[in-house]
Amino acid sequence: MPLHKVVYLANNTKLYLWKITEDLEELYNEVKLKDSSISRLDGMKSESHKKGFLAVRKLLQHIDYNDFDLYYDVHGKPNLKPQACGIKEMHISISHSHGFSAIALSDKNIGIDIEILKEKILKIAPKFMNLSHLDNLTEEEKIKKATVIWGIKESIFKIKNETGISFPNHIFEEDFNFEDKKAFAKLKFNNKLEDFKVQFDSFEDYMFVCAFQN
Known part of the structure; x- marks a missing residue:
């Protein structure tokens, strides 16, 4: 399914919601993953968790980013590589629950659930x-x-x-x-x-x- 909804929260701050209607194989075939993400996905036991993880990557691709632009710090917090953001640094937060995945992008530090x-x-x-x-x-x-x-x-x-x-x-x-x-x-x-x-x-x-x- 395409993007479900975009919510404009503030200047330079948007929330993107993806409704997960695809099966696991379809999601996997539609995203490009770096090796570390493939290993992380393989380690997940829950199909729901796997689909949420892949739907986040679908969202990234929908807004002209991808899995290779995303990295996690030592505490597990997601970040976008500076070169992926252009001139202005953008903060990212990620969440998924059952049938939806979400990302929020902002020039301010943001958390989403x-x-x-x-x-x-x-x-x-x-x-x-x-x-x-x-x-x-x-x-x-x-x-x-x-x-x-x-x-x-x-x-x-x-x-x-x-x-x-x-x-x-x-x-x-x-x-x-x-x-x-x-x-x-x-x-x-x-x-x-x-x-x-x-x-x-x-x-x-x-x-x-x-x-x-x-």
């Missing part, structure tokens, strides 16, 4: 968030808001990418109204306090969350 909406999120919510943020909400609203809060923490973690960051102990979201499609959060870690702004929205049965460091 996409999640399928599941009731299961409420069972693990006490482990990562302030439950008072779910007060007075319907079950459906709780699932959506808890999913956004997980995405906030995941996105900020992707930006900082530092060993030792704990979702419940170091990343704190301010309460927000779901209808606003924006939020604010803080990271308190290694004697530093850092602020982040967040944008989010739903699509089909999924949620995307993008965080930017202020």
